[in-house]
Amino acid sequence: MSSRSAFDLSGSAPSSFDPGPLIRKHRTADATLTVTAQGAPLAGQEVVVAQRRHKFLFGCIGGDFIPLANGEAPAPDQPAAAGSQEVADLWLDVFNFATLPFYWGWFEPERGRPDTERTLTAARWFADRGCVVKGHPLVWHTETAGWLMDLPNAEIAKAQVDRIRREVTEFAGVIDMWDVINEVVIMPIFDKYDNGITRICREMGRIPMVRMVFDAAREANPQATLLLNDFDMSAAYECLIEGLLEAGVEIGVLGLQSHMHQGYWGEEKTLATIDRFARYGLPIHFTETTIVSGHIMPEEIVDLNDYQIPEWPTTPEGEARQADEVVRHYKTLLSHPSVEAMTYWGLSDGGWLGAPGGFVRVDGTPKPAYEALRSLVKDEWWLPPTTMVTDDDGRVRFTGFLGEYEVSAGGRTAVFTLDEPGGATVEAAI
Incomplete structure (x- = not known):
């Protein structure tokens, strides 16, 4: 939790940490590209990479x-500009990875009537524009389906497994990455309100619960990338991970x-957190x-959801700090x-908690943070x-950042990739 005062606009103190050399070491390749045409080297020719x-x-x-992708009017509960084509263009100019909502209470408020087609259309909309798409989440005690409360625990567990198999199967090939289960550390002791997922997690225990839902997702799509996700960065999350790995999950x-609503973590805390979880040898998102x-x-706010105020405006000073x-x-x-x-949690202001956490104001204009991020990603x-x-x-x-490239000459183009940092030898036939 941040130790800064509630209305401190100064930002965290600059760090002596210089990320530049490490970014170059881990994210770039020194490429030697050989261009061929009709099986022979294309010698002494201009090419465009x-x-x-x-x-x-x-x-x-x-x-x-989602409304834009489906040709619908913007949702009534969101700022008018947030789902516009203009803001979508800003999104697509920076990001290559979309997280779409699968909160069970939203996705299937009435049992047997999931919002599959609209969500699948939106997923394809992003995929057609070159984005990787992830579903979030398949299991969560918050925003879960209310109708689960009418079922005994055994049927809740079966419904949850069936739900996972349905979504992972029906979206395979478009969504092949899932936050399988969200916030397991607190799940069995969550006491804000009664819900079906907390009930079965309390009865089963965390590790059997995670095993059950990961097994269901893996069976439905063996090629999918499956995430365990949590906000709890304490030793409790480490203990959960260790227990799961020891159990063979x-x-x-x-x-x-x-979520840094209470102040920027700073470089030292961020790196220390990454190091604690990197020791398990798994990729980190x-x-x-x-x-x-x-x-x-x-x-003093413990649960961020408890901070509900009528207005939380962006300010010029705050925008400079955010950037x-x-x-x-x-x-x-x-x-x-x-x-x-x-994954940044919302391009536009006025989203979760009404916070000014976006890179775009409610009127659709980009903040300095948007321009600053774009200058990194695309410059x-x-x-x-x-x-x-x-x-x-x-x-x-x-030298280039890892990713996909094209080389063109004489009206012909070939595509190649730089997959690993360091020296890279690649060929492209045009």
């Missing part, structure tokens, strides 16, 4: 655009939440991150080799179309 997408998953939630990725551009939530902290946070994450993805960490001349062996050399 350009990056097409990043390997690192720069993510953001995409639920605001096959976790694909560890999800770490980092920062699954839910928020950095606000208004006043900081009071430090600085966003850049520092992304650079810190990319400096650590275990982190493979980062500092990006190779624009660049003209090079091949040597006598058809080779060009360049």
Whole structure:
């Protein structure tokens, strides 16, 4: 929990940590590209090399655009600009990884009538635009289906397993990544209100519960990437992970939440947190991150959901602080080799808790944080179309961020990838 005062706008103190050398070490390749045409090196010719997408998953939630993808009017409970084509264009210009909502209470408020077609249309909309798509979550005690309360525990467990199999099967090939179960540490002791998922987790225990739902997801799509996700960064989450691994539960990725409504973590805390969870040898995704551009939530608030105020405006001073902290946070994450993805929890203001946590104001205009992030993703960490001349062996050399590239010459184009950091030798036939 942050120790900063409730309305401190100064931001955290600058750190002496320099992420630049580590970002270059872990995220770039020194490429030697050999270009061939009709089986022979294309010697002494101009070629244009350009990056097409990043390997690192720069993510953001995409639920605001479900109406747009389905040709519907914006949802009545969201700011008018949030789901607009203009804001979607801003989203697509930076992000390559979308998280779509599968909260059971929203997705299937009436048993047997899931919102499959609309959500699948939205998932395809993102996939058609080159994005990886993840579903969030398959299991969670909050926002779960109310009708579970009418069932005995054994039937709740069966309904949960059936639900997982249905979604993972029907969305396979479009969504092949899932937050399988969310916030298990608190799940069996959650006491805000009674719900079916807490009931069965309390009866089964955390580890059997996680095993049951991961097994169901794995059986439905053996190729899927399956995440365990939590906000609890205490030793309790570490103990849960260790127990699951000792029990042989096959976790694909560890999800770490980092909602910073009470102040930016800073480089040291962020790196220390990553190191604690990297020791399990699993990839890490920062699954839910928020950095606000208004006043900081009071430090005495334990559950962020308890902070409900009529208005929480963005401010010029807060926007400057947010831009600085966003850049520092992304650079810190990319400096650590275990982190493979980062999902920001909402492009537009007025989302979760009504916080000014977005990169875009409620009127649809981008904040400094948006421009700062875009300058990293599409400038500092990006190779624009660049003209090079091949040597006598058809080779060009360049340094680029890991991801997908294309090389063009004489009206022909070939695609190649840089998958691993360090030296890379690749060929492209055009």
